[in-house]
Structures are given as C-alpha cells and as structure tokens.
Amino acid sequence: MNAxxxxxxxxxAPFASDAAVEEIVKGFLDRTLVRQRWTHHAHIxxxxxxxxxxxxxxxxxxxxxxxxxxxxxVGTQNTDSGGYHETxxxxxxxxxxxxxxxxxxxxxxxxxxxxxxxxxEGGKDWPFTxxxxxxxxxxxxxxxxxxxxxxxxx
Numbered sequence: 001m002n003a004x005x006x007x008x009x010x011x012x013a014p015f016a017s018d019a020a021v022e023e024i025v026k027g028f029l030d031r032t033l034v035r036q037r038w039t040h041h042a043h044i045x046x047x048x049x050x051x052x053x054x055x056x057x058x059x060x061x062x063x064x065x066x067x068x069x070x071x072x073x074v075g076t077q078n079t080d081s082g083g084y085h086e087t088x089x090x091x092x093x094x095x096x097x098x099x100x101x102x103x104x105x106x107x108x109x110x111x112x113x114x115x116x117x118x119x120x121e122g123g124k125d126w127p128f129t130x131x132x133x134x135x136x137x138x139x140x141x142x143x144x145x146x147x148x149x150x151x152x153x154x
Contacts, residue, residue, distance in 0.1 A: 014114040015045075021110050025049045028066070031073040038074065040124040041117050047096040048112055056097040063089060080139045087141040091127050094153060 015021050024045040027033025033042070046066075050059035064084070071083045078084040099116050107115075116122040127136055130148035140146055 014117075015041075015110050018109045021045045021049075021113050028070055031070055033070070033074075035074040035076065038070070041113070043092065044096065044117055044122060045113050047092055048100065048109065048116070051093065051097050051100055052109075056093060059097075060090060060093045063093060080142060085142045086144050087131075087136060087146050088127055090145055091130065091153070095121055095126065 024033065024037065024042050027037070028042070028046050047059070047063065050063055053059070054062060064086075067089060068078055068084045071078055076083050096116065099119075099121065100112070103112055103115070120126060128150075130151055130153060131141070131146075132149050135141060135146060135149045138146070
C-alpha cells in the first residue's frame with residue numbers, strides 16, 4: 001500500500017507491464033481477482049480496457065453488470081452503504097473516456113493506466129471536486145445518477 005505523499009493523495013505505484021494490467025482485467029472478468037487487489041487503480045485498469053474496446057456507452061452498461069457481479073463473487077454486498085455506486089461509476093467512466101480522447105492513440109495499455117493514475121483526475125477523491133461529500137455518499141447517488149452540486153461536468 002502506498003503511503004500519503006506531501007503533494008496530496010496517495011501516490012500510485014506504477015504497473016510494470018501490459019501483462020500486469022491485463023492480469024487485473026482477466027481476474028476481474030473471470031472473478032478470480034482477489035478482493036484486496038480490487039483497488040481504485042484496478043478500477044482504472046478495468047475502465048480503460050472496457051472503454052477502449054466498447055466505447056463509453058457500452059462500457060458503462062457492461063461495467064454496471066460486471067462490477068455488481070464481481071462484488072458478489074468476492075462477498076461484497078451491493079447495498080445502500082457499500083458495493084456498487086452508480087454515480088461514481090458513471091462519473092469515472094466519463095472521466096476515463098475524456099482522458100482517452102486526449103491520450104496518444106499509440107500509447108500502451110500500461111502507459112495509459114500509469115499516466116491517468118498519476119493525474120489528479122485519476123485520483124479516488126476526484127469526484128469530490130464535483131460533488132459535496134454529503135451528496136455523493138447519499139443513498140440516492142449510490143442507487144442512481146445524481147447531478148454534481150459543486151461544478152458541472154463539461
């Protein structure tokens with residue numbers, strides 16, 4: 001686990017290779033990825049993989065089902081207080097899609113993952129630049145899309 005840095009949120013230990021990120025995707029898809037490896041950075045890996053293959057809309061549809069199912073497979077219940085979160089998932093799919101639009105088309109999978117993970121917009125707390133904690137962590141936001149209350153998504 002990475003320690004907090006003086007510059008801000010936790011630093012990401014870069015993935016070493018495309019094989020390392022592909023392993024995360026494979027484990028997620030076949031539900032063999034151990035729960036402890038389902039980190040924020042693993043979410044970035046899975047989001048990039050899905051968006052690059054299916055586009056933003058189809059990736060979101062697949063991720064909704066796959067995250068829900070993956071959670072259940074590792075014993076995480078999807079409830080009003082834990083598990084799948086619709087607003088956060090939809091926001092990060094949008095954020096990753098925006099990032100990929102500006103990324104070099106010839107960039108490797110691992111380079112994209114490591115670059116986004118090192119940026120503020122790849123951080124776990126980035127949604128709180130759009131939503132107040134109270135609004136984003138409410139049951140309504142977990143169950144369905146809730147518009148940001150601090151700044152619009154542009």
